[in-house]
Every structure is written in structure tokens, then in C-alpha cells.
Amino acid sequence: MRLRQGLYVVGVALGLLGQGCQKQEPQTVPMDVPAASPPTKTVPREGPAATAPVVHQVLDVKADAGKPASPAEATSDSGDAAWATATVQKPRGEPPAITLRSVRTGTHADYDRTVFEFDGPRLPGYQLGYVKTPVQQCGSGDDVTLPGEAALEVRFTLARAHDDQGQATVAQRTLKPALPSLLQLERVCDFEGEVTWVLGTARRAPFRVLELTNPTRLVLDVQH
Template identity: 75%
Template sequence: MRLRHGLYALGLACGLLGTGCQKQEPPTVPMDVPVVPPPANTVPREGPAAAAPPVHRVLDAVAAPANAAGATDSTWTTEPVETPRGEPPSVTLRAVRTGTHEGYDRTVFEFDGPRLPGYHLAYVKTPVQQCGSGDDVTPPGEAALEVRFTPARAHDDQGQATVAQRTLKPVLPSVLALERLCDFEGEVTWVLGTARRAPFRVLELKDPMRLVLDVRH
């Protein structure tokens, strides 16, 4: 009898010990969660902002003419693209940045203010000239894509440049370098040295106001 009670007590203790030491499995995450597509009328964030919430709203995609190769996508072109805007006062360029994406390189011009300035984009012959000194500039690559903003400025009220670097050399597949040519009398001009005369497109984004220039690889 004592032996039976001893075995019963030993079994009960082992059972309690096993219950207390039972491993708690962490909750699992279902593997069939559907992927939520980004909202319509959006484009991916660029550069370091890519890890931020997913998209910027597109204000306008410039309807450019078909390129010389007869491309049916009207947003890509090798022809000049122009959107004129007059007064009120000029807006200030605050940042210029570049990055590469699948199939194209992106350059972003960011401005203060509630709207973008007028702009003109076109492939130009080289060398191009600095507007102050008249010095010749020959960007690297086989083509030069000029971006002109007006009315705009790239300096503050004290005359200090708002974009410190006047030359950028990202050496991307298409965009090899950028150089500021002009910041004078309401005109700001940059030139991109590109690997070839590739089709490009223009997007206007807001919050903050940006002009986005994509150049195909």
C-alpha cells in the first residue's frame, strides 16, 4: 500500500512539473495575407525615402509627344517638354537628388512654395555655357539634357546657395553627372550628362513640390 501511494505521489509531481515547464509557442502569422497594391495615380518614393510609407501622389504626368522611335507611351519622349508659368514671385530650389530604379534613373528637383515654376527640358548641343562667366561646360556622356526653371531661384535672401553642390556625379546607368549652369534673374538651369539620348519623362509631385525627371536606361 505504501509503495502504491509513493508511486502515485511521484506520478502527480512529474505531471505538475511537466505542465509548468511546457513550452509556450509564439502566435503564428498567417502566410496567406494578401498583398495590398498601392493606390492608383502614384509613383514609388525615391532614394532614402523608399522605406517610408509607400507612395507620393502624382499631380500631373506631362503628356509629351511620341519619340522618334514611334513609342506609343506618350509620357516618354526625346523631344523638348515645356510648361510655362509666369508671375507671381519665383520659388526657391531647395534640393537636387538622384537615384536609379529598374529601367530608368530619377532626378528630383525640390522647391519651396505652393506650386512649381515653369520649366523647359530638352537635349542640347555641347558645350553649354555658364550663364555668369560664359565658360564652356561639356558634361560626360554622349548627350546633354538641359532643365531650365523660370521664375525660380537657387539662393536665399542673403544670396547664399540653397543647393550647396553645383556639380553632382552620381554615375548612374543613364545619368552620369549634373551641373548647375545658371541662377540669375529668375532663371535656374541644370544640365544632365547622359550616357545616350535616351527617352525621358516628367512628373509633378507635391508635399513638398517636386519636379521628377526620369531617364531610361
């Protein structure tokens, strides 16, 4: 009997000793803090950096001085360009040619996005609009057939898609994202200061254009 009681007392003592050695975890505090609203005239960071706590400033896309702005060039106070199917043109001719560094795509609830990223603090001139198919390679003149019912051409001047050694800065000349509106992209020109990509789209859908900074990008959204 005494042996049993002794074992019981020893067990209780060991249990109390074990509890005393346990690390006390700090009490957790719920982090139910509402997200801050982004600054005006900004859009969320897109692409691989979507989780970064950064927004990008939007530059208004306006017509040249003395020329009326087309519906697709008009921008609202919030920095969102209007949707349209008319050609958008913004000439710039300041040398040297600006180097295209990347082309990437993504999809959103109501539109597909293509991002053209460039070196330096400014964009080259550009013209965007639907063109007849098939389109042609600028060097060989060979026809390029794209999927979809429409072809949306994006032409940059003065621009280049290669480095000083002649190596392409965008390795892939064909992209096939197969998104709801954006089916395929094809680079059809990189010659004498002109870089042209053509987007095969599911239909002749309205699009919008945004100029973004830090880094320098032209964003093209095509509605679903």
C-alpha cells in the same frame, strides 16, 4: 544506493521547478498578407524615404491652353507620362520665385531618375530638352564639359537656388552619380529668376517628366 536515489529525486524536482519558471512565448502568427494596390495616378515614394508607406499624387503634365500637347507632355490615365526626346515646355511666371531645396538621383530597372524638390505647393515654369555641347555658365560664359554623348538641359523660371541671404540651398553644384544613363549633373545658372541644371547622359535617350505633390517635385526619368 539510497543516496543515489535521493540525488535523482532532487534533480528531477529541480528540473520541474525550472520549467515552471520559464516564460511562455506567445505563439507567432504568420503575416502573409498581400500588399494593397496603390491608388491610381500615384507613384511610389523615391529616394531616402523609399520604405515609407506613402505614395505621391501625380499631376498631369499638360500643354498651355490653346497649345497642342507634345508627345512628352501627354499623360495616360495611370499618370505615366509618355517617353520622348522632344523638348517639354511649361511656362509659368507667377512671382515670387520658388526656391529649389534639393536635387537627388536614383536608378531603376529601365531608367535613371532625377528629382528636383521645391518649397511651397506649386512648381515654377520649366523647359527640358537636349542642347548642344559644350554648355556655358550663365554668369561667366565659361564652357562646361559634361561626360556622355548628350546634354539634357533643365531650366526653371521663376525660381532660385539660394535663400534671402544669398546662400545656396543646394550645396553641391556638381553631382556625379555615374548611373547607366545619367553620368553627371551641373548647375550652370542661378540668376535673375532662372535656375538651370544640365545632365550629361550616356546617349540621347527618351525621357519623361512627372509633377509630384507633397512635397512639390519635378521628376525627370531618362531611359537606359
